[in-house]
Amino acid sequence: EVQLVESGGGLVRPGGSLRLSCAASDFTFSNAWMNWVRQAPGKGLEWVGRIKRKTDGGTTDYAAPVKGRFTISRDDSYNTLFLQMNSLNAEDTAVYSCVTERAGAFDMWGQGTMVTVSS
Amino acid sequence: QSALTQPASVSGSPGQSITISCTGTSSDVGAYNYVSWYQHHPGKAPKLIIYEVSNRPSGVSNRFSGSKSRNTASLTISGLQDEDETDYYCSSYATSSTYVFGTGTRVTVL
Numbered sequence: 001e002v003q004l005v006e007s008g009g010g011l012v013r014p015g016g017s018l019r020l021s022c023a024a025s026d027f028t029f030s031n032a033w034m035n036w037v038r039q040a041p042g043k044g045l046e047w048v049g050r051i052k053r054k055t056d057g058g059t060t061d062y063a064a065p066v067k068g069r070f071t072i073s074r075d076d077s078y079n080t081l082f083l084q085m086n087s088l089n090a091e092d093t094a095v096y097s098c099v100t101e102r103a104g105a106f107d108m109w110g111q112g113t114m115v116t117v118s119s
Numbered sequence: 120q121s122a123l124t125q126p127a128s129v130s131g132s133p134g135q136s137i138t139i140s141c142t143g144t145s146s147d148v149g150a151y152n153y154v155s156w157y158q159h160h161p162g163k164a165p166k167l168i169i170y171e172v173s174n175r176p177s178g179v180s181n182r183f184s185g186s187k188s189r190n191t192a193s194l195t196i197s198g199l200q201d202e203d204e205t206d207y208y209c210s211s212y213a214t215s216s217t218y219v220f221g222t223g224t225r226v227t228v229l
Contacts, residue, residue: 035218044122044223045157045165045208050216061216064120097164104153104212105170112164 002026002108004098009113016088016117022081022098022110030054030076033101036083038094039112046094048072048083050101065091088117120213123148123221130227131199139224141192141209147219149190153212156185156194159223160205169194196226204228 008020024032033056036048049062051072060072071084081098097112124142131137141148141156148154156169167176169185172192182203184195192211196203209221 037220045159045210045220046122047210047218047220050218063217103170103174104151105155105167106157106165106210107167107170107176109164109166 004110006113020083029079125221147213
């Protein structure tokens, strides 16, 4: 069964940094386009960004609110996706989930890891 | 990129059909056929139920159907069941290689 398990969440002060990881198993991770999606408490889903597979250039795209502060990367040798988050603010408080992308949709989701930005 | 607009809530009786709208712009819903829908029980991972406007993934009930007209996509749930009571989100590919989600709709089975 496909598994996506996020880790690295926690409490961080405004202006701080955090690195999230997503361990993937039971599918060919290197072939997958991977995304991060977040959901703030009591709010809806919000797309954060995506990294394509290396054979498609391995390029990244980001939502406007995080562009320049967040960086998505991947290590296909370890089937792991990363989200480096810098200059965090209260609006970044959310559950962050890693998600596979196929045919313009998000088909497999992790359970998510909670990030709280507070002083 | 602004969130796609969905009604906050939609309700219906068991067995009825309901439709959830998802209104975007000519830069997202109107420009691409990459509209998808998700069923989200709070505390659980969202589940893809419609992709590419009207396609159902394997294992998804045929009570769920999708369509699109210009800048508005729609999800119809027919034969409403108690288990359908939860949150639903639409999503669309958008210009600049980004995605945008809808504001979300709470479906209540009366």
